[in-house]
Amino acid sequence: MARTREALHNGWDKNDSKDAQVILHMLRIGATQRYVDPLAAGINDLQEMSKTHEAISKAKTQTWHRILTHYLPLYFPEIERFAGNSRSDWFLALLERFPTPGSIIAVGREGFTSEAWTLVGRKVSKARLINDIYETACTSIALPVDEDSVAITMFRMVIAQARSLIQQRNEIEQTAHAMLSENRDYQLLRMIPGIGPINALTILAEAGDLRRFNHHRQFLKFCGLDLATCQSGTFRGRTKLSKYGNARLRRTFWMATQVAIRQRDNSFRDKLGRYVAGHPNDPDRRRKAMTALTAKMARVAHAVIKTGTEYRPFLERADTRWKDPSLWSREGATATL
Structure with missing residues (x-):
């Protein structure tokens, strides 16, 4: 419309009357595009789910990167090799319960194995994985921060946010599949x-x-x-x-x-x-x-x-x-x- 207005009126300035003339001219020559009304086409719900899923996925990715690049290097750097993909909720659940190596060592090997067994979920070599995490915590070079400190409270808050975003994303995917199956x-x-x-x-x-x-x-x-x-x-x-x-x-x-x-x-x-x-x-x-x-x-x-x-x-x-x-x-x- 801007280029057509410049060609018709030999200038870039605009007002309502010029815009009306430009619109009528474009309709007259057939320079139009088809508009699909989401409500009339029945895709409004699909668009809302798709855009919401994208927004939640972006927020989840930002939170995940914040955990990997800031919190873990400071408070538990060796645990990153067990992270897996960003859809692994068990890793975040384990971090939320044991955010530092000191919190793992404090409960002992048997206590950690007992609590982590239900958090890790279904794994082929679960006992070996849990034992490897415990041994990693014993030799960690993380900062000696108390578990009840404000810094660890902030760490757990970010972990809870990431877990909430994962749950929301899963709910949207289930709703979409149920609606479109x-x-x-x-x-x-x-x-x-x-x-x-x-x-x-x-x-x-x-x-x-x-x-x-x-x-x-x-x-x-x-x-x-x-x-x-x-x-x-x-x-x-x-x-x-x-x-x-x-x-x-x-x-x-x-x-x-x-x-x-x-x-x-x-x-x-x-x-x-x-x-x-x-x-x-x-x-x-x-x-x-x-x-x-x-x-x-x-x-x-x-x-x-x-x-x-x-x-x-x-x-x-x-x-x-x-x-x-x-x-x-x-x-x-x-x-x-």
């Missing part, structure tokens, strides 16, 4: 490698009904995964992603691709191998391959919902035009001979 679009998206409950929730919340995109190129443009080239006169810039679409959708497909290439027997991992074949240590080629796979993830999500068919891992192998890259060298050698 009978949704056919949700079921089709879950069949795609790398797309879990939250990724599927974000796609449905941000894109709505994917059937409204007549072609997958429209959906790619909506996600900002289309290619664009800046050019003026004789100047022509590099062709790259436009990134003028929905950033949350673009990030969701990128994260789903990161998960898919680590799984076995799917077309995404297979396509990555073909992209980087012969260049395993080229980071630029791998980055371009990941971008192409992200666009493919978006195309597959659009295709399975629009056609209502389930994901097939190696559909391209059924195409006679596709050839295994491992056979190229053999064909070339045969032709040479």
